[in-house]
Amino acid sequence: MKHIIRTVAILLVFTSCNKDDSEYVSYNNPEVSLDIPINFPELNSSFYTNIPTLYGVELGEKLFNDTKLSADNTISCASCHIQEHAFADHNAIGIGIEGRLGLRNPPPIQNMAFMQVYNWVGNKLQLEAQPLVPIITHEEMDSSILEVIGKIETDKDYITLFNKAFNGEGITADGIYNSIAQYEYSLISANSKYDKVQNGEEETFTEAEALGYAVFQEKCISCHSTELFTDQSFRNIGFPLNPDNEEAGRARVTGEIDDYMSFRVPSLRNIEYTAPYGSFGQFKTLEEVLDYLDTGVLEADNLDPILKDNDNRIPLTDTEKNNLISFLKTLSDEKFVGL
Amino acid sequence: MKNLKNYLLIAIIPLAIMSCSDDDIPVANNVILEFNNTFEGTTIVLGDETDTDATVNTSDAGQVHHFSELKYVISNIRLIKEDGTEIPYNVNDLDNGATIVNQSKTETLEYVLSDIPTANYSQIKFGLGVKSELNTLDQVSFPNFYDAAGENDTEMHWEWGTGYRFTKIEGFYDTDNKELSFHSGSTVEGTVDDESTYTQGVDAYRDITLNLTTAAIVGENAPTIKIEADFDYLLSGNSYTITLVTTSDITNNATPSAHTATEMTKFVDNIGGNGSDDITGMFSITAVEN
Numbered sequence: 186m187k188h189i190i191r192t193v194a195i196l197l198v199f200t201s202c203n204k205d206d207s208e209y210v211s212y213n214n215p216e217v218s219l220d221i222p223i224n225f226p227e228l229n230s231s232f233y234t235n236i237p238t239l240y241g242v243e244l245g246e247k248l249f250n251d252t253k254l255s256a257d258n259t260i261s262c263a264s265c266h267i268q269e270h271a272f273a274d275h276n277a278i279g280i281g282i283e284g285r286l287g288l289r290n291p292p293p294i295q296n297m298a299f300m301q302v303y304n305w306v307g308n309k310l311q312l313e314a315q316p317l318v319p320i321i322t323h324e325e326m327d328s329s330i331l332e333v334i335g336k337i338e339t340d341k342d343y344i345t346l347f348n349k350a351f352n353g354e355g356i357t358a359d360g361i362y363n364s365i366a367q368y369e370y371s372l373i374s375a376n377s378k379y380d381k382v383q384n385g386e387e388e389t390f391t392e393a394e395a396l397g398y399a400v401f402q403e404k405c406i407s408c409h410s411t412e413l414f415t416d417q418s419f420r421n422i423g424f425p426l427n428p429d430n431e432e433a434g435r436a437r438v439t440g441e442i443d444d445y446m447s448f449r450v451p452s453l454r455n456i457e458y459t460a461p462y463g464s465f466g467q468f469k470t471l472e473e474v475l476d477y478l479d480t481g482v483l484e485a486d487n488l489d490p491i492l493k494d495n496d497n498r499i500p501l502t503d504t505e506k507n508n509l510i511s512f513l514k515t516l517s518d519e520k521f522v523g524l
Numbered sequence: 525m526k527n528l529k530n531y532l533l534i535a536i537i538p539l540a541i542m543s544c545s546d547d548d549i550p551v552a553n554n555v556i557l558e559f560n561n562t563f564e565g566t567t568i569v570l571g572d573e574t575d576t577d578a579t580v581n582t583s584d585a586g587q588v589h590h591f592s593e594l595k596y597v598i599s600n601i602r603l604i605k606e607d608g609t610e611i612p613y614n615v616n617d618l619d620n621g622a623t624i625v626n627q628s629k630t631e632t633l634e635y636v637l638s639d640i641p642t643a644n645y646s647q648i649k650f651g652l653g654v655k656s657e658l659n660t661l662d663q664v665s666f667p668n669f670y671d672a673a674g675e676n677d678t679e680m681h682w683e684w685g686t687g688y689r690f691t692k693i694e695g696f697y698d699t700d701n702k703e704l705s706f707h708s709g710s711t712v713e714g715t716v717d718d719e720s721t722y723t724q725g726v727d728a729y730r731d732i733t734l735n736l737t738t739a740a741i742v743g744e745n746a747p748t749i750k751i752e753a754d755f756d757y758l759l760s761g762n763s764y765t766i767t768l769v770t771t772s773d774i775t776n777n778a779t780p781s782a783h784t785a786t787e788m789t790k791f792v793d794n795i796g797g798n799g800s801d802d803i804t805g806m807f808s809i810t811a812v813e814n
Contacts, residue, residue, distance in 0.1 A: 331663050
């Protein structure tokens with residue numbers, strides 16, 4: 186009985202404290218309700234340990250757009266991941282601080298929550314592990330996580346946001362990684378004409394789009410499968426080779442000769458906005474890509490069997506190419522790119 | 525009376541301790557690791573493309589080569605007593621237990637292990653590179669090692685893999701001085717031999733075990749252990765006889781500037797051992813000075 190009274194008394198003290206004590210803050214940070222498209226592949230398991238929250242996403246977006254992440258405060262994530270281009274780049278290869286050239290074409294950031302492997306070669310399997318890479322890479326932002334923290338740790342907006350997003354933990358490296366990942370998880374594109382047709386909404390394909398869809402199903406879908414339009418596999422499809430001797434494709438990660446110059450099959454969603462194409466922007470237009478596949482690709486020991494079995498090419502007539510491009514444009518999500 | 529006894533005891537104990545510490549050995553002392561980077565015993569002199577002072581080596585495949593840059597990470601150091609007890613030296617603390625040996629910086633050729641318990645040691649183990657659980661470029665936890673590795677003249681961050689470079693060798697080969705560039709580092713996610721954690725990648729960390737030529741007697745003196753790293757092993761090691769080629773045909777021998785993990789592993793096995801029947805790689809003990 187004594188104990189109960191004591192407990193009650195303590196509780197009372199605390200409750201009364203809460204009322205007048207401005208030091209104690211209760212953080213109300215609800216999870217963001219994301220529209221998860223029903224036919225999309227399963228979520229990356231990391232999503233469940235870093236579920237996007239209201240302030241996590243807000244903080245991530247702020248960091249994503251903040252040039253303080255770069256050593257000389259000139260570029261942010263958004264400099265190479267531009268919304269109008271489905272958060273991809275319009276340059277062939279990434280351009281970092283002081284005009285330094287990267288190795289590859291910055292990929293779009295869309296539907297990341299449903300990906301199991303990230304980047305062209307799958308060197309990262311968790312989105313939370315990715316933000317540090319551009320921050321420290323010499324050819325990108327050339328900074329360090331402590332340098333970034335040093336720049337933002339006195340900023341009142343950041344202090345408030347970090348506390349709201351991560352329950353008063355303040356500004357931490359993990360908070361930076363996790364919030365940027367949360368923001369990226371929230372970038373879901375599933376509102377294209379293709380989706381509307383699939384969902385039985387009013388729209389229908391034009392004749393060219395429908396014919397293009399048929400070509401797609403015949404000649405493209407084995408790699409560009411699922412509702413993400415990628416099977417997330419790594420393949421060497423004999424595209425022109427990157428002259429930079431740092432490049433080895435997926436083999437740089439796995440050490441397997443069979444993965445030499447293999448790259449992750451890219452999603453085709455929003456492809457209209459993500460030119461140039463290829464791992465280092467080899468192709469300026471979709472026409473160029475299709476012409477190349479039609480004419481014939483580079484021979485390689487580990488060239489994808491689908492190409493090997495077809496004389497190293499994907500034969501396409503001009504009409505098929507035009508129709509295919511019409512279909513690919515139905516994968517454009519205007520709302521997603523802010524049009 | 526009993527009390528008096530106790531007082532006496534109390535008075536005697538400090539005396540006993542004092543007399544001990546006067547002429548007796550300390551409980552711990554330093555051990556100095558001294559690295560000598562050689563080509564078959566000849567200490568390497570670095571040099572640019574046409575530098576005639578540079579130490580030139582000839583590989584088993586007959587290729588002349590010399591280095592302009594030579595760096596590697598030593599970590600996870602353990603000293604083993606004659607009775608078999610292993611004394612780990614800050615093995616989970618890169619700031620205080622790891623170092624970058626850089627041939628162009630004399631001061632890095634010596635690494636002082638402090639507070640090693642007084643004993644006779646017969647073996648040393650260390651890692652070439654950083655074990656995977658610490659290999660995360662974690663600047664928050666290990667700011668000093670991170671900074672030392674990242675300095676502009678060191679460049680031992682492997683950014684895209686968010687790990688450290690374990691070895692960085694730049695140089696020239698063949699009589700026309702073609703570029704030789706070898707970087708090693710891990711891409712492993714999880715533990716290679718553990719199916720439940722392993723997802724992908726190559727572990728370039730190598731654990732080295734070396735028997736000391738004579739016991740290192742730590743106590744009154746701080747012994748120096750002289751370690752030779754014979755970089756002749758890079759191209760002419762126990763695992764592979766490598767012929768450097770410039771073509772992009774990576775199935776035959778090695779293109780020193782093609783940075784695939786496949787290529788990398790050959791060099792890593794040569795200098796760091798293959799982890800099974802070769803646990804010394806290019807390293808050997810040349811002397812222990814007590």
